[in-house]
Each structure stands twice: as C-alpha cells, then as structure tokens.
Amino acid sequence: MGQEFSTARQSLVRRLATAIFGAPKYLKDPGLFHKMSLIPVLAWVGLGADGLSSSSYGPEEAFRTLGSHTYLAMALAAFAALTVFIISYAYSRIIEHFPHGGGGYIVASHMLGPDAGVVSGSALLVDYVLTITVSIASCVDALFSYVPQAYHVWKVEVGCALAVLLIVMNIRGVKESIAVMAPIFMVFVGTHVLLLLNGILTHADRFAHVAAGFRTGLSHDLSSIGIFGILMLFLRAYSLGGGTYTGIEAVSNGLQIMREPRVQTGKRTMMYMATSLAFTAGLLLVCYTLVGISPVAGKTFNAVLADTLFAGWPFGATIAFITIFSEGALLLVAAQTGFVDGPRVMSNMAVDSWLPHRFGALSVRLTMRNGILLMGIAAILLMLYTGGSVSALVVMYSINVFLTFSLSQLGMSRFYIQRRHEDPQWVRHLSVHLVGLILCATILVVTTFEKFAEGGWLTLVMTSAVIALCYLIKGHYRSVRKGMAQLDEALLDFPTSGIRNDADPCRNDLTAIQLVSAYSGFGVHTLLSILTTFPKTYKNVIFVSVAVIDSGSFKGAEELAALESSVQQGLDKYVELARRLGYAAECRMTVATDVVESVVEVCKELGEQYPRSTVFTGQLTFRLEKFYHRMLHNETAFAIQRRLQWDGLTTVILPIRVSI
CATH class of the missing domain: 3.40.50.620 (HUPs)
Known part of the structure; x- marks a missing residue:
C-alpha cells in the first residue's frame, strides 16, 4: 500500500512538472535540431531584443547626462548609431570565425589565452545576471509609469515575480519561450516606428531652431568651458549612455540555437539588430531634442515623449499606453537573453573546468536547467539588493559589458595581425576592430571612473570574486586529473x-x-x-x-x-x-x-x-x-x-x- 502511494505521488509530481516545464524531447528525432533552432526573425526576437530594448534606458541616460547642453544631442545621436554599426560589424567577424558560439569568452580564450578567457567569461556571467535584472527593473519602471505613485512600493515584488515567470518559461525551452514573446516584440517595433516617425515629421520645422541652438550653445560653451570642456562633456554623456550598446554581443554568444547555415543566420540576425537599434536609439535622441523633453516624476523619458506626441490623437492616451507597455514587455523579452546566453557561457566554462561540470548538463527539455536556475536566483537577489534601481543597475551592467567588448576586440585584432599573410583584407578588418577597441575601452574607463562610487565598485568586486572562484575550481579539477592520469598510465x-x-x-x-x-x-x-x-x-x-x-x-x-x-x-x-x-x-x-x-x-x-x-x-x-x-x-x-x-x-x- 505504501509503495503504491509513493508511486502515485511520484506520478503526480511528474505530471505536474511536465505541465509546467513541458514534456521531454525525443532525442532520436532526426529533425530535432531543425525544430529547436531559430530562423533569423526568431533569433532577432530572442537575442536581438536585448540590444533593441536597451534603447529604453541608454539614450535617456545619455540625454540626462548632457544636462543643459542638449544642443549636443544631435551629434550624440549620430555617434550612437555609428558605434552600434561598428561594434555589430566587429561581432559579425567573430560570428564568421567562431561559428560554434561562445562570443567573448571563446574569442578571449583562443586569442589571448585562458587567463583572459576566464576574465571575459566571468564578466559575461555577471553581465548576464545584470541583463536579466536591469531588463526586468526597466520593464517594471515602464509599466509603473501609468500606475499611481501609491502602488510604486510594489515594484521590487513585481520584478521578482516576473523573474520567476521567466525561469519557468526558459526551463520549458528556448524556442517555446521566444515564440510566446514574438508578438510583444512586433508590437514594440510597430508602435515605436510610429512614435519616432511622428516625432520627426510633426516637428520637422524645429530642425532650423535646433541648428540655431547648436550654434548658440557651442559659442557659449567655447567661451565658458572651452573646447576641451565640451569634448569631456560629450565623452561623458557618450560613455554613460553606453547601456545603448549592451546587448550587441548576444547574437555571437547564442549561435548554437540558430538554424543552419548558422553563420549566415547569425550575420543576418546581427544586421537586423544593428539596424533596428541604431534607428531606434538615434531617433529617440533626435526626438528628445526636437520635442524638448524634460523629466517628469515617476515617468521615463520615453513615456513623457509618447504622452506628448500622441496627446492630440484620437485615443492618443491609449496609443501612448500601448507604446510604453510594449516597451516594458520588450524589456521582459530582453531579460530572455540572460537566460539564453548566460547558461551557455557557464556551460562553455564548465567544459573548460572553470565551473562545476554539472553546469554543462542538459535537462530532458534540452535546456541548461542548472544555469537557468542560478542566473534567475542571482538576478532576484540583485533586484532585492538594489531595490530595482535602473540607474544603479545600468552602471553595474555597462562596466562588465565593455570589459568583455574590449577583450573581444583586442582578441580579434590579434587574430587579424596573425593572419596578415593569409588574408588580403586583413588591414580593413583590423582597422574596424581597433576602432571598436578604442571606443569600448574609452567607455569602460570613463564609466568606471565616473560611477565607481555609485555601484561600479560592486561590479568589480562581484567579477573578481567569480574569477577567484573559477581559479579555485580549475585548480581542484587539475589536481584530480593528475591523479586520474596516474591510473590511466598504470592500467x-x-x-x-x-x-x-x-x-x-x-x-x-x-x-x-x-x-x-x-x-x-x-x-x-x-x-x-x-x-x-x-x-x-x-x-x-x-x-x-x-x-x-x-x-x-x-x-x-x-x-x-x-x-x-x-x-x-x-x-x-x-x-x-x-x-x-x-x-x-x-x-x-x-x-x-x-x-x-x-x-x-x-x-x-x-x-x-x-x-x-x-x-x-x-x-x-x-x-x-x-x-x-x-x-x-x-x-x-x-x-x-x-x-x-x-x-x-x-x-x-x-x-x-x-x-x-
């Protein structure tokens, strides 16, 4: 009787787990990889959403940093779009030469050595935890822009609940979770195209006024702070708006889930992401300037922009709400990238014995369950620690992103220098990676210096702790391998x-x-x-x-x-x-x-x-x-x-x- 009860209970638990997480995959299915892989559009949704969603907080942070010197916003928009294309092109080269994925960790490990690889991998792990946290926190901020202030005390609790929801969805499977989120992504694209074109077309007459303001502002600042002061101000705004570029590496990390031919699928996905991000981030800065956006308590800049531009439309308030709601929902989709790519980085590091080998294991749904759970739990803890503060999280986030970017560009620069006798176009490719290295290293240094006391120190401490832990784990596995090698030699x-x-x-x-x-x-x-x-x-x-x-x-x-x-x-x-x-x-x-x-x-x-x-x-x-x-x-x-x-x-x- 007791054994029958135990069997029945196990059966009930198994059925409940299947209902929540999905049924096991049939490993002998000849079409398994084709069914689970992503076409470029779905890869754009699942991986490109991280890059595109960063337009929700990156341009706003850059514009805020300009303060009263908003005449520089147009130049900032041009530089932001150019930076997106430079970094994206550099990662397209990485996709071409490292087609099995792994992104910055693989590039640093292969081109700069295992020590650089573990630094890059550890930075990426912390980065993807922060991807989840900052995306969810930004999502909650966007959604609560239309919620009375009295209810804002529940932001952190809502963010934690959303993190749990994403954990469950990703354990079910990557393609399944992305398919659910695809309509959200498309609504975001449609509403923001409408928002940005509306801002540009209805305020086209203000371009002359903005140009005049640029001349006046530049003349005033030249006489007050000088050309060096203007350059430093611009560089600071450009660097602190570095959150705009934070999701670009996701595509090169997640090549394993893309449909064959993977390189072409990955490069096409990168093109979709780069174009959409450059368009959105650049035009948002332009619209901020044309409309003359100023801060409103409890609202994001994009919410203020949507309210202003759709104010005179029929059902304008509803359209503005849908626009910002889709933005918040897209940020939730962007958190998906942390669950897709973070466990993959962990698995690559586990294969190299930097992390426990169990993080390379797959569940019956062929998802990296251990990694997904760890990433999700860490994100929830960070959400609780920071109180869901997007400003603090973006600072922490950007530092590790650009540390990895810099190592990747340095690794690819070395790659093309080594291949200079084999690749006739090595100078052109090298120049792109060197420019990318200079841009990424500049943003890294400025952000770390400016924001060290505002959360930057915590990122460095967390990353250093992960690196130290990796070396301890590697040392243990190396000692065990020596003992096992003795058995092999003898037997x-x-x-x-x-x-x-x-x-x-x-x-x-x-x-x-x-x-x-x-x-x-x-x-x-x-x-x-x-x-x-x-x-x-x-x-x-x-x-x-x-x-x-x-x-x-x-x-x-x-x-x-x-x-x-x-x-x-x-x-x-x-x-x-x-x-x-x-x-x-x-x-x-x-x-x-x-x-x-x-x-x-x-x-x-x-x-x-x-x-x-x-x-x-x-x-x-x-x-x-x-x-x-x-x-x-x-x-x-x-x-x-x-x-x-x-x-x-x-x-x-x-x-x-x-x-x-």
Missing part, C-alpha cells in the same frame, strides 16, 4: 594472460553489471576491483554506459553521432578487456541527458534478463572529504544505488582513491 595497457572467453553471457550465471563512462583507468580500476574483491564469483560482465548529451555535444546531428560512436568504442574496449581476462562479456548503451534515470531503466531490464546480477559502479574518494566535493563531483553513484536498491537490485559502490 590502460596492462598485459593479460590466460584463456580468452568469446562466449555469450549465460542467463543463469552470476553477472556483474558495471557502469562505465569513457574507457579510462578509472573504469579499468573498477573492473579489477570487482574481480579481485569477489574472486571466481562472477562469470558474466555486462558494461553499461550512457552517452550523455550535454552543452558540449548538443550542437548538431554530427556531434551527437560522434558522441555515440565514441561511447560505443569505449564500451567495445571494456568488453575486449573482460574477454581477455576470461569472462563472458557484452555491453549496453543508451543516449540521454539524465544519467540516473537512464541507468536505472537499463539495469532493471538487465536484472530481468540476468536474475543473478549485481550492479557495480566506482566513486571518487578523497583522503579528506571537503564540503565542496559534492558540488564539483556529482553524486550519481549514490543516487543510482538508492534507486536500484529500492527496486530490489543489489548495487555496490567501489571507492577509487585519488590523492590530492
């Missing part, structure tokens, strides 16, 4: 003697079911431990392995086929070794994202086929167990043991000692 090619056994395993003989991964000294050590601990006991040895689909292998059908082939080759080597040792042997393999579930199913089938069987698996054991070992080394063996013993299959964990 992989040891000689055998005795009579070879090529017979098939007999159903009624005692059978050892050994769980293995790749062919290594670890697996060989486990096999020899079985045979020496239980001498002349087992007649059959069945090797079981799971081809684990993680973020490193989930890049296309070819990668999956290579993974299966590699796992099968390792199993064949284990079978060959067991037969040379005189045992009847065979192997079983399955492809999955969850090792425990898959192994339990296979072992239960083998338990029915070979009723006198025992399951064996190895587990790393350290001389002094530390609190972080369970985080860095999965507890798969113990989870499998618990499940199989509940199902009546004897399971033995053999310790593999590693001295570090």
Whole structure:
C-alpha cells in the first residue's frame, strides 16, 4: 500500500512538472535540431531584443547626462548609431570565425589565452545576471509609469515575480519561450516606428531652431568651458549612455540555437539588430531634442515623449499606453537573453573546468536547467539588493559589458595581425576592430571612473570574486586529473594472460553489471576491483554506459553521432578487456541527458534478463572529504544505488582513491 502511494505521488509530481516545464524531447528525432533552432526573425526576437530594448534606458541616460547642453544631442545621436554599426560589424567577424558560439569568452580564450578567457567569461556571467535584472527593473519602471505613485512600493515584488515567470518559461525551452514573446516584440517595433516617425515629421520645422541652438550653445560653451570642456562633456554623456550598446554581443554568444547555415543566420540576425537599434536609439535622441523633453516624476523619458506626441490623437492616451507597455514587455523579452546566453557561457566554462561540470548538463527539455536556475536566483537577489534601481543597475551592467567588448576586440585584432599573410583584407578588418577597441575601452574607463562610487565598485568586486572562484575550481579539477592520469598510465595497457572467453553471457550465471563512462583507468580500476574483491564469483560482465548529451555535444546531428560512436568504442574496449581476462562479456548503451534515470531503466531490464546480477559502479574518494566535493563531483553513484536498491537490485559502490 505504501509503495503504491509513493508511486502515485511520484506520478503526480511528474505530471505536474511536465505541465509546467513541458514534456521531454525525443532525442532520436532526426529533425530535432531543425525544430529547436531559430530562423533569423526568431533569433532577432530572442537575442536581438536585448540590444533593441536597451534603447529604453541608454539614450535617456545619455540625454540626462548632457544636462543643459542638449544642443549636443544631435551629434550624440549620430555617434550612437555609428558605434552600434561598428561594434555589430566587429561581432559579425567573430560570428564568421567562431561559428560554434561562445562570443567573448571563446574569442578571449583562443586569442589571448585562458587567463583572459576566464576574465571575459566571468564578466559575461555577471553581465548576464545584470541583463536579466536591469531588463526586468526597466520593464517594471515602464509599466509603473501609468500606475499611481501609491502602488510604486510594489515594484521590487513585481520584478521578482516576473523573474520567476521567466525561469519557468526558459526551463520549458528556448524556442517555446521566444515564440510566446514574438508578438510583444512586433508590437514594440510597430508602435515605436510610429512614435519616432511622428516625432520627426510633426516637428520637422524645429530642425532650423535646433541648428540655431547648436550654434548658440557651442559659442557659449567655447567661451565658458572651452573646447576641451565640451569634448569631456560629450565623452561623458557618450560613455554613460553606453547601456545603448549592451546587448550587441548576444547574437555571437547564442549561435548554437540558430538554424543552419548558422553563420549566415547569425550575420543576418546581427544586421537586423544593428539596424533596428541604431534607428531606434538615434531617433529617440533626435526626438528628445526636437520635442524638448524634460523629466517628469515617476515617468521615463520615453513615456513623457509618447504622452506628448500622441496627446492630440484620437485615443492618443491609449496609443501612448500601448507604446510604453510594449516597451516594458520588450524589456521582459530582453531579460530572455540572460537566460539564453548566460547558461551557455557557464556551460562553455564548465567544459573548460572553470565551473562545476554539472553546469554543462542538459535537462530532458534540452535546456541548461542548472544555469537557468542560478542566473534567475542571482538576478532576484540583485533586484532585492538594489531595490530595482535602473540607474544603479545600468552602471553595474555597462562596466562588465565593455570589459568583455574590449577583450573581444583586442582578441580579434590579434587574430587579424596573425593572419596578415593569409588574408588580403586583413588591414580593413583590423582597422574596424581597433576602432571598436578604442571606443569600448574609452567607455569602460570613463564609466568606471565616473560611477565607481555609485555601484561600479560592486561590479568589480562581484567579477573578481567569480574569477577567484573559477581559479579555485580549475585548480581542484587539475589536481584530480593528475591523479586520474596516474591510473590511466598504470592500467590502460596492462598485459593479460590466460584463456580468452568469446562466449555469450549465460542467463543463469552470476553477472556483474558495471557502469562505465569513457574507457579510462578509472573504469579499468573498477573492473579489477570487482574481480579481485569477489574472486571466481562472477562469470558474466555486462558494461553499461550512457552517452550523455550535454552543452558540449548538443550542437548538431554530427556531434551527437560522434558522441555515440565514441561511447560505443569505449564500451567495445571494456568488453575486449573482460574477454581477455576470461569472462563472458557484452555491453549496453543508451543516449540521454539524465544519467540516473537512464541507468536505472537499463539495469532493471538487465536484472530481468540476468536474475543473478549485481550492479557495480566506482566513486571518487578523497583522503579528506571537503564540503565542496559534492558540488564539483556529482553524486550519481549514490543516487543510482538508492534507486536500484529500492527496486530490489543489489548495487555496490567501489571507492577509487585519488590523492590530492
């Protein structure tokens, strides 16, 4: 009765999880990658939204910084649009030469070395947490522009609730979450095209007045603060408006989710994003100037602009509300980028052992669940810490963005210098990356200097802490690999003697079911431990392995086929070794994202086929167990043991000692 109740409860929990997060993906579906990949328009929605939505706060911050010197806004608009195109073109080159994604982390790691890579990757991780936080906070600000002041005390709570909603949507799947948000994106594009064209066309007669104001303002400032003072003022406004460019790298990071041919899809998506961002950010600054926007308590500049421009229209208040509501909703879509690209950066770093390996794992929905949860929880904590202050978050956000941008441009500059004898156009490409490097480094230095006391210090502390943690994790994994290498050296090619056994395993003989991964000294050590601990006991040895689909292998059908082939080759080597040792042997393999579930199913089938069987698996054991070992080394063996013993299959964990 108790077992039936437990089974029913597990079934209910499973159905509830499926309803919320979606059903598992069928891994053998030949069209799986095509179904999950994004065409340019959807990629523009999912990844370009981060760049486009930054027009909601970047231009406003730049315009505010000008203060009374708004005559410089037109020049600022031109420079903003030019900067968007320069950085976008530079990242198009990155897409072309690094087609498997990874963006700034991969470029820095390959071109500047692993130390630069971990700095870039750590900055990106903090950046994507801030992407989520600042986008949600800006979304809440935009939406609350039309809510009475008395209700503004609930901003942080609403922001946290939206973060939880995005966590659930992204665990369901990237394409599914983007498809839901696509109509929001299109409403934003339509309403803002209408807003900006309305501002330009209905105020075209003010261009002459603005030009006259430029001459008057410039003449006044030349006599009061001089040309150097004007340049510093312009540079400060340009740099502190750097939030405008913060989402540009997202496309190069997220190439894995794009439809083949990925390079062409990525470059087209980058073109869509660059054009839409340059158009929107540049014309917003122009409209601020033409209309003469001034701050209104509780409202964003864009809300004031929409109210002003649509005031005389039929249903003008409704149109203005829809415009700003779509802006707030787009900012929510932009937070999506942090959930798409942040876990991918984490997985790339996990593959390189900078982060726990479990962050490279995929869920049954083929999403990086661990990374999504960590990014979402960190964003909620930052939301609570800053009280949802967009000004503070944008400062923190911009510093890490331009640190990564600068390293990427430096890496690509070195790339083209190294290829100067092979690429006839290397000078043209190099010049673009050098200009991008100068612009990004300038914004980084000015923003850090100006805003260090206003939140910049916290970004530097957070990023430094992540970098230090990465080095500690890397050092631990390096020590473990040295211990494992000793096992490989001692055991992989040891000689055998005795009579070879090529017979098939007999159903009624005692059978050892050994769980293995790749062919290594670890697996060989486990096999020899079985045979020496239980001498002349087992007649059959069945090797079981799971081809684990993680973020490193989930890049296309070819990668999956290579993974299966590699796992099968390792199993064949284990079978060959067991037969040379005189045992009847065979192997079983399955492809999955969850090792425990898959192994339990296979072992239960083998338990029915070979009723006198025992399951064996190895587990790393350290001389002094530390609190972080369970985080860095999965507890798969113990989870499998618990499940199989509940199902009546004897399971033995053999310790593999590693001295570090």
